[in-house]
Amino acid sequence: MSSATSDTAAPCPGPSSAARTPTAHRTAHGTALGTADRAAKRTAKRTVSFALGVSVLAALLAASSAPTPLYPLYQDQWGLTALTITVVFSAYALTLLVALLTVGALSDHLGRRPVLAGALVLEAASMLLLALADGAGALIAARILQGAATGAATSAAGAALLDLEDPRRPGRSALANSIAPVAGMAAGVLAATLLVRFAPAPTATVYALLAALFVAQAIAVAFTPETARPHAGALRSLRPRLAVPPPARRALTAAGTAVAAVWALGGFYSSLGPALVRLVAPGAPLAAGGMVFFTVSAAAALTVWALRRTAPFAAATGGALAVVPSAALSLLGLHGAGLPAVHAGAALAGVAFGAVSQGALRMMLAPPGGEGDRAATLAAYYVVSYLSMSLPAIAAGAATQHVGLRTASHTYALAAAVLAVAAAAALTASRRTAPHTADGRLCRTPREEHPA
Numbered sequence: 001m002s003s004a005t006s007d008t009a010a011p012c013p014g015p016s017s018a019a020r021t022p023t024a025h026r027t028a029h030g031t032a033l034g035t036a037d038r039a040a041k042r043t044a045k046r047t048v049s050f051a052l053g054v055s056v057l058a059a060l061l062a063a064s065s066a067p068t069p070l071y072p073l074y075q076d077q078w079g080l081t082a083l084t085i086t087v088v089f090s091a092y093a094l095t096l097l098v099a100l101l102t103v104g105a106l107s108d109h110l111g112r113r114p115v116l117a118g119a120l121v122l123e124a125a126s127m128l129l130l131a132l133a134d135g136a137g138a139l140i141a142a143r144i145l146q147g148a149a150t151g152a153a154t155s156a157a158g159a160a161l162l163d164l165e166d167p168r169r170p171g172r173s174a175l176a177n178s179i180a181p182v183a184g185m186a187a188g189v190l191a192a193t194l195l196v197r198f199a200p201a202p203t204a205t206v207y208a209l210l211a212a213l214f215v216a217q218a219i220a221v222a223f224t225p226e227t228a229r230p231h232a233g234a235l236r237s238l239r240p241r242l243a244v245p246p247p248a249r250r251a252l253t254a255a256g257t258a259v260a261a262v263w264a265l266g267g268f269y270s271s272l273g274p275a276l277v278r279l280v281a282p283g284a285p286l287a288a289g290g291m292v293f294f295t296v297s298a299a300a301a302l303t304v305w306a307l308r309r310t311a312p313f314a315a316a317t318g319g320a321l322a323v324v325p326s327a328a329l330s331l332l333g334l335h336g337a338g339l340p341a342v343h344a345g346a347a348l349a350g351v352a353f354g355a356v357s358q359g360a361l362r363m364m365l366a367p368p369g370g371e372g373d374r375a376a377t378l379a380a381y382y383v384v385s386y387l388s389m390s391l392p393a394i395a396a397g398a399a400t401q402h403v404g405l406r407t408a409s410h411t412y413a414l415a416a417a418v419l420a421v422a423a424a425a426a427l428t429a430s431r432r433t434a435p436h437t438a439d440g441r442l443c444r445t446p447r448e449e450h451p452a
Contacts, residue, residue: 049224050164050176056116056157056217057180060150062188063127063210064092065270065297067143069193069290070203072274074139082275082405084136086397089271092143092150093390099151100383102238105376107156111230113221116160119153120218127211131204151382154181158378162365163227171308174365177378178358179304182350186297193290248377251363252384254430258320258423259360259381260388262353265323265416267389269293269346272396272405276330279405281339288339292346299350304358312362317427319355322348323420327413334406352420357385 071085080088107115126149129142158177165173191209195202252259269276273296274289281288307315329337329345364377392412399408 045225046164046166049227050161052217052220052224053157053161053164054176054180056120056221057154057161057177058184058187059210059213059217060123060153060157061181061184062191063123063146063214064150065185065188065293066192066206066210067130067139068189068270068274068293069196069287070206071271072278072286072289073196073203074136078135080136082272082400083397085275086271086393088136088139088143089267090390090394091140092147093267093386093393095144095147096151096154097147097383097386097390099148100155100379100386103152105155105379106152106238107159107228108376109231111226112156112160112163112228113224113226116153116156117218117221119149119156120214120221122149123153124211124214124218125149127207127214131207131211133203154382155376155379160227162378171362174362175304175308175358177365178354178361179301182297182300182304182354182357186294186301189290189294189297193287193294196290197285197287248364248380251360252380254427255316255356255360255363255423256384257419257426258316258356259384261320261323261416261419261423262349262356263385263388264392264412264419265326265349266296266353267393268396268409268412268416269296269349270389271393272400272409273346275400275405276333276342276409277339279409280333280342284339292342295343295346296350296353299347300354300357301350303351303354307355307358310359312359313427313431314359315355316359316363317424317431319352319357319359320420320423320427322352322355324417326352327417330413331410334409356423 067088071080071088074080074088075085103115122145126142126146129138129145133139133142161173161176192202192206195206199205270293273292277284277289277292303319326345326348329341329348333339333342333345361381364381392415396408396412399411
């Protein structure tokens with residue numbers, strides 16, 4: 001009995017059994033390999049799409065800052081005043097604001113891919129117009145088109161990065177949304193400055209290169225997977241409005257004054273930085289004018305990376321306070337300390353810019369909210385940012401015409417310092433009254449979790 005039972009239970013090593021066992025193993029192995037292969041392909045596609053989104057944001061902001069080293073050339077060639085330069089600069093920023101208020105949330109409804117591809121084509125067209133510009137009017141027209149394209153593209157690209165957030169690496173998308181723009185601005189200023197020094201036609205070459213880059217990116221975007229869930233309401237979303245989810249709205253209210261202070265400082269260095277360098281050091285090389293804004297944007301990029309694990313409230317508050325010594329150093333540069341003080345002030349302005357920008361963005365994007373509101377949330381942030389960047393710069397340009405750049409710079413620096421102190425106080429007050437997580441992020445209240 002025992003032997004019979006044993007013979008019955010044991011598998012018989014016959015030819016049919018030998019044939020079936022490897023086949024079963026191959027089938028299971030093939031299924032596992034197929035599943036792993038598909039997962040690897042999906043991961044690879046998401047990685048490529050994420051890298052493309054980062055490159056788009058960086059290129060858009062590189063194009064926005066590329067004209068800064070060229071402003072002295074435009075002034076020399078066409079006799080433009082400081083006011084005209086700030087109007088050229090602000091035409092871009094104000095049009096970008098209009099675009100954010102109208103088409104900023106469009107990719108939430110139509111999808112990221114069509115909005116982004118179309119905006120990049122318009123961006124390439126604006127670069128060609130800048131390359132062909134022959135006066136202030138043509139510059140303004142080109143910058144208006146650029147602002148419209150950038151407004152549509154930045155919110156769509158930034159929202160796409162949020163769509164591609166990796167659960168294993170939380171916070172990567174917010175970090176990319178913070179660091180890509182400032183790194184792009186630094187790259188744009190540096191490239192344009194080098195072309196001013198070495199290229200035969202710098203006012204055309206930099207824009208031709210950027211136009212080619214935007215065309216290539218538009219083609220690449222057309223082949224990427226869609227990350228949003230298109231839904232109805234596209235036409236309704238074009239009505240100018242700021243639709244921000246409650247947690248993000250509370251974060252923007254808390255950090256809004258700090259955002260205004262640092263972006264106003266960035267607008268000053270971007271539009272009037274070259275003129276300030278000329279005033280402080282008349283004998284400095286032409287390229288030195290653009291390098292002061294490179295100092296701002298490079299310091300901002302390094303700060304965003306260095307503070308990526310710092311609590312958002314601490315980063316935003318510390319960044320706001322850094323505006324005060326930055327303004328003081330800039331004023332010292334006007335009173336005999338020269339270019340070293342101006343560049344030191346610019347570096348501190350970059351630290352303030354990077355700390356506040358990444359702190360504010362993390363505060364806005366960290367609270368859980370509706371995925372369909374991502375582009376709208378980023379659009380609201382950029383509206384506050386570019387409004388703060390453009391209007392003070394226009395006022396400074398107008399003041400320069402009446403009281404001179406020296407007096408206008410004093411007034412601007414003092415106003416930025418006062419605004420920064422008020423921002424630090426507002427952040428501290430909101431920190432005391434609003435609920436937060438252990439790492440300094442805003443919590444959702446029960447009302448926000450379950451709105452009526």
